[in-house]
Amino acid sequence: MSFDVLQKKIIEKRNPTVAGLDPKPEQIPPHILKMACDQYGETLAGAAEAVWQFNRGLIDALSDVVPAVKPQSAYYERLGWRGMEVMERTISYAQERGLFVIADVKRGDIGSTAQAYADGWLGETQVGESACSAFHADCVTLNGYMGSDTVLPFVDTCRKYGKCLFLLAKTSNPGSGELQNLTAGDRLVYQLLGDMAERLGTGTEGDYGYGLAGAVTGATYPEELRELRARLPHTFFLVPGYGAQGGTAEDVQYAFDRKGCGAVVNASRSIMCAWQKTGKGGADFQEAARAAAEAMRDAIGQYVTIL
Amino acid sequence: MSFDVLQKKIIEKRNPTVAGLDPKPEQIPPHILKMACDQYGETLAGAAEAVWQFNRGLIDALSDVVPAVKPQSAYYERLGWRGMEVMERTISYAQERGLFVIADVKRGDIGSTAQAYADGWLGETQVGESACSAFHADCVTLNGYMGSDTVLPFVDTCRKYGKCLFLLAKTSNPGSGELQNLTAGDRLVYQLLGDMAERLGTGTEGDYGYGLAGAVTGATYPEELRELRARLPHTFFLVPGYGAQGGTAEDVQYAFDRKGCGAVVNASRSIMCAWQKTGKGGADFQEAARAAAEAMRDAIGQYVTIL
Numbered sequence: 001m002s003f004d005v006l007q008k009k010i011i012e013k014r015n016p017t018v019a020g021l022d023p024k025p026e027q028i029p030p031h032i033l034k035m036a037c038d039q040y041g042e043t044l045a046g047a048a049e050a051v052w053q054f055n056r057g058l059i060d061a062l063s064d065v066v067p068a069v070k071p072q073s074a075y076y077e078r079l080g081w082r083g084m085e086v087m088e089r090t091i092s093y094a095q096e097r098g099l100f101v102i103a104d105v106k107r108g109d110i111g112s113t114a115q116a117y118a119d120g121w122l123g124e125t126q127v128g129e130s131a132c133s134a135f136h137a138d139c140v141t142l143n144g145y146m147g148s149d150t151v152l153p154f155v156d157t158c159r160k161y162g163k164c165l166f167l168l169a170k171t172s173n174p175g176s177g178e179l180q181n182l183t184a185g186d187r188l189v190y191q192l193l194g195d196m197a198e199r200l201g202t203g204t205e206g207d208y209g210y211g212l213a214g215a216v217t218g219a220t221y222p223e224e225l226r227e228l229r230a231r232l233p234h235t236f237f238l239v240p241g242y243g244a245q246g247g248t249a250e251d252v253q254y255a256f257d258r259k260g261c262g263a264v265v266n267a268s269r270s271i272m273c274a275w276q277k278t279g280k281g282g283a284d285f286q287e288a289a290r291a292a293a294e295a296m297r298d299a300i301g302q303y304v305t306i307l
Numbered sequence: 308m309s310f311d312v313l314q315k316k317i318i319e320k321r322n323p324t325v326a327g328l329d330p331k332p333e334q335i336p337p338h339i340l341k342m343a344c345d346q347y348g349e350t351l352a353g354a355a356e357a358v359w360q361f362n363r364g365l366i367d368a369l370s371d372v373v374p375a376v377k378p379q380s381a382y383y384e385r386l387g388w389r390g391m392e393v394m395e396r397t398i399s400y401a402q403e404r405g406l407f408v409i410a411d412v413k414r415g416d417i418g419s420t421a422q423a424y425a426d427g428w429l430g431e432t433q434v435g436e437s438a439c440s441a442f443h444a445d446c447v448t449l450n451g452y453m454g455s456d457t458v459l460p461f462v463d464t465c466r467k468y469g470k471c472l473f474l475l476a477k478t479s480n481p482g483s484g485e486l487q488n489l490t491a492g493d494r495l496v497y498q499l500l501g502d503m504a505e506r507l508g509t510g511t512e513g514d515y516g517y518g519l520a521g522a523v524t525g526a527t528y529p530e531e532l533r534e535l536r537a538r539l540p541h542t543f544f545l546v547p548g549y550g551a552q553g554g555t556a557e558d559v560q561y562a563f564d565r566k567g568c569g570a571v572v573n574a575s576r577s578i579m580c581a582w583q584k585t586g587k588g589g590a591d592f593q594e595a596a597r598a599a600a601e602a603m604r605d606a607i608g609q610y611v612t613i614l
Contacts, residue, residue, distance in 0.1 A: 022420070025434050033435070042435035074420045078427035080441030081395055085388035106416055108450060110480040110552075113329070113381045120385035127332050128340070128349035134387030143415060145452040145475060147482030168452060173417040175454030179499060184489035189496070192486060245417075 002138060002164035003214065003236045004206035006100045007261055009067035011306055015297040016256070018068040018102060018238075019289075020268025021058065021090060022075045023051045027273050029282025032057075048082035051075070054285070055090045058272065059097055061286035065293045068100040070266055091137055102238065103137035106168065114150050118157035141166045141216060141238065144193050148200060155200050155213060164212045164236070169194040169228060172218025172241030190217075190224060191231065198232045208261050210236040217255070219247025219265065226254035229262075237263040243270030243296070253303035260306035267296055309445060309471035310521065310543045311513035313407045314568055316374035318613055322604040323563070325375040325409060325545075326596075327575025328365065328397060329382045330358045334580050336589025339364075355389035358382070361592070362397045365579065366404055368593035372600045375407040377545075377573055398444055409545065410444035413475065421457050425464035448473045448523060448545065451500050455507060462507050462520060471519045471543070476501040476535060479525025479548030497524075497531065498538065505539045515568050517543040524562070526554020526572065533561035536569075544570040550577030550603070560610035567613035574603055 010016045025033065025047045033050045040046035059069065071090055076083035091101050107117045121140050124131040144151050144167045154165050170180055170190040180190040187195070194215050201211020214236035217225050225239065237255045241247040242265050255263035274292035275285035317323045332340065332354045343357035344350075366376065378397055383390035398408050414424045428447050431438040451458050451474045461472050477487055477497040487497040494502070501522045508518020521543035524532050532546065544562045548554040549572050562570035581599035582592035 022423075024423070025432065037435055042437035042439075044432070044434065044439045044441060047432070047434040047439070072416075072420055072423075074414070074416060074423035074427065077391075078423045078432050078441060079439075080427070081388050081392035083427075083441070084384075084391040088388055106414070106450075107381070109379075109381060109413055110478065110547075113379055116331070116379075116381035116385045120381065120387070120390075125332065125351070125354070125385050127351065127354040128344055130349035132349075132351045132354070134351060134385060134390070143413075143450050143452055145450050145486060146478045146480055147485035147487070149480055149482030149485075171417065171453045173453055173456055175456030178454035178456075179452060179491070179496065180454070182491035182496075182499075184486070184491045184496060189486065189489075189491060192489075196485075240417075 002158065002162050002212060003210045004208060005138065006068060006264065007208045009100055010264065013065065013067050014306055015066060016260070016264050016300060016304065016306065017066055017293070017296055018070045018264050018266045019058070019062050019066045019271045019293060020070045020072060020266050021055055022072040022268045022272065023054055024075060025050065028054045029275055029285045031282060044079045044082050048079045048086045051079065051083065052086045052089060056093060057286050058289055059094050059099065061290045062293055063097040063099055065290060065297065068102060068264060069094045070102040070104050072104040072268070088135055091135055101137045102139040102141065103135060104141045106141050106143045108143035108146050108150055110146065111149055111153060115153040118154045122154070122163045123157040123161050139164045139166065141168065143168050144196055148196050151196070151200060158212045159204065164214060166214040166216050166238040167193055167197040169197065169215040170217045170221055170224045172220045172245055172247070176218065194228050194232050194235065198235045201234055205234050210234055210262060214238060216240065219252045220245055222251040222254055229254055239263055239265045243267040249299040249303050252300060256304050260304045265300060271296070309465065309469050309519060310517045311515060312445065313375060313571065314515045316407055317571065320372065320374045321613055322373060323567070323571050323607060323611065323613065324373055324600070324603055325377045325571050325573045326365070326369050326373045326578045326600060327377045327379060327573050328362055329379040329575045329579065330361050331382060332357065335361045336582055336592045338589060351386045351389050355386045355393045358386065358390065359393045359396060363400060364593050365596050366401050366406065368597045369600055370404040370406055372597060372604065375409060375571060376401045377409040377411050379411040379575070395442055398442055407446070408444045409446040409448065410442060411448045413448050413450045415450035415453050415457055417453065418456055418460060422460040425461045429461070429470045430464040430468050446471045446473065448475065450475050451503055455503050458503070458507060465519045466511065471521060473521040473523050473545040474500055474504040476504065476522040477524045477528055477531045479527045479552055479554070483525065501535050501539050501542065505542045508541055512541050517541055517569055521545060523547065526559045527552055529558040529561055536561055546570055546572045550574040556606035556610050559607060563611050567611045572607060578603070
């Protein structure tokens, strides 16, 4: 199963982290943005070209340090279809460089529509006699507010194509408790969503004991993280909120099992925008990102030992 | 405010409905799909061209009957960036024909990412000195599971650009009650999300009394619909689930206020795929869609009078 693929890459690189690729135009090194805009004008086409050049540089710099990347769809959709074209190219390029790709799309919709999303992001679409794939990510993030019947098409598609998914449980943002920490029936709402992931993954556990349905639980709420780890023994975790959002290596240690498996920690800005802190105007964005990714790996390594 | 724009169009056409544009390749009339695939092959490019021809034909046929269309993003994403290009073109074309466009994207993410989505779907993105717009819809659907801080960037963007949004409250799918009908604190979860919409819209009420934050509440649950109407006097409703999903004209009457305002009912398959029931192989897809839209308008008109 697909979390096996991710877990193996994590073990190979001794690094349970994923680098977010969330490029805002204003976070791209000026020389890259200028070159793209000289060619395409200050347009969405120019911004998309700049994002592509930036992403390619980041992937080249990071591909032997991190096991995975996580492009956040919002930053590509923002640039319209040209951004989505760069999203597709970024996913392909990262996979060619051996990286596992989590498409951070947080989709969720009624059954037939969920199937269309699953086809587009993980599977294939039938056009006449041909099966065509669009974004072909390895994994997606999903929002289960609408109920488990809206997640099932993704589960089926993951089974068919050897892929996996993360369901939002306890998110990293300040207001996540507004709904997620309420008591609903016999448990808290984020527990209910975590339980949904555990249940949907039952019977699909791979070599490391994890089913194909993982859960998102933020580094910014270490108590909930710890408690969900104990509650959901077969659920792989995606842990956002490390770094710029305030989560620390100490906080994320609770996401892992006793073998140092079962979780991947995301950092976006702290890696992608590391060049903003070196005073070199972005000329060193690759070295800066790589150094930040290594520092993150080593910081987490102080608390988590992968056996 | 933007629900005024929609409400005015509804009153002009005496029709409180929205036609969903959710084109699956297999639901496109065969002659359209064949012509597109002859030109582009059985590829995503071929499917995207077919979707565009189908959408354009539907918009031409419907633009003086319905006030609004609702493209569902999943069916465009499924075709990769080529599908997203057709989504952009469809939105532009519908607006040129005087239609209000609800982009059914059900997005939701942490603050900075939510801002990127809002920029992409409703607002603008700064590229150097230029402000560029991508999908420029009039309205979006959102998922508030992550909390109201994740909806606020959309509220701000709506205020700035005169747009509006719908927050998922009680969705039309069979499993929606799994989370949405649980008691969380002093109310049910779908009520909490409905209350969130009412609160976020406070102070933005327009000529008809509705704020910029609407709510989604399915025709398949008429009791919840009725109760939410009473609970949320300033919240405009988007009512999916009519027709193919089982909701009837009798069911949706409860979504409207005493003046017949404050709601719009969606039908997708029953209009888009009306050609599948006439036995003419799709040659009459425009006439069939138009007749289905008129029948839906008239059916709802038996229960709802727009004053």
